[in-house]
Amino acid sequence: MDTMQLYAQLMQSHERLQEYALQTEEWAAARERVRIARDIHDTVGHKLTALLVQMQVARKLSRLDSLRSEQAYLESEDLIRSALQEVRLSVRAIRDESITSTSLNESLTSLAEEFTKFAKVHTVLEVEGTPVALPGDLQLTAYRIVQESLTNAQKHGHATNIVILLTYAETGFSLSIRNDGELPAELKPGFGLINLQERVKEWNGEVHFRMDQKTGFAVEVKLPYSKTEMERQN
Numbered sequence: 651m652d653t654m655q656l657y658a659q660l661m662q663s664h665e666r667l668q669e670y671a672l673q674t675e676e677w678a679a680a681r682e683r684v685r686i687a688r689d690i691h692d693t694v695g696h697k698l699t700a701l702l703v704q705m706q707v708a709r710k711l712s713r714l715d716s717l718r719s720e721q722a723y724l725e726s727e728d729l730i731r732s733a734l735q736e737v738r739l740s741v742r743a744i745r746d747e748s749i750t751s752t753s754l755n756e757s758l759t760s761l762a763e764e765f766t767k768f769a770k771v772h773t774v775l776e777v778e779g780t781p782v783a784l785p786g787d788l789q790l791t792a793y794r795i796v797q798e799s800l801t802n803a804q805k806h807g808h809a810t811n812i813v814i815l816l817t818y819a820e821t822g823f824s825l826s827i828r829n830d831g832e833l834p835a836e837l838k839p840g841f842g843l844i845n846l847q848e849r850v851k852e853w854n855g856e857v858h859f860r861m862d863q864k865t866g867f868a869v870e871v872k873l874p875y876s877k878t879e880m881e882r883q884n
Contacts, residue, residue, distance in 0.1 A: 697733035779818030799827035807831020822874035
């Protein structure tokens, strides 16, 4: 094989490597676009759902009770500020900046209290087992799963009561978000539930959607602890 043939083969290999590199970049960019869209949907969408409820309350009260109407508008302003903060946090996450957070128990307690106050859906958190210090990424995933489940319960099921059950075990933890809202005739996962499924899949977890006429609709998720990440936490 002469030098020109070797050179031609080398150039072909180089071109194929460039094509593979371009495809890899395109796949990474597409994955990042999906992640950004998912975060915006799960965070800002959650706040806007609660904001809509508050604005409707304020409008109905405007001619009946001016003081309560004003209070509803003030709470709407709080929700807008909170939504802006969520946007800032998402931008920081996109930029790979570190985000310090409280424990999952505390963040879910705050989320339940906030949803009860602003969305007018009575929401409580129950915890079983010994709490584990979770890595930030895993904790954020769990938080987003609950957030999306609450939004769906209010928006699509018109629920009035929601129970979040967080259970810690030896190899992982589980989340059950059950609501008493209307049950769909047929479950057709939309963008929100598909996002939820993808988040669980990324952590090698399991997710099931349960419908029961007596107990209502439930999102049940099992997430394993990441041994490497858990070792870093200790």
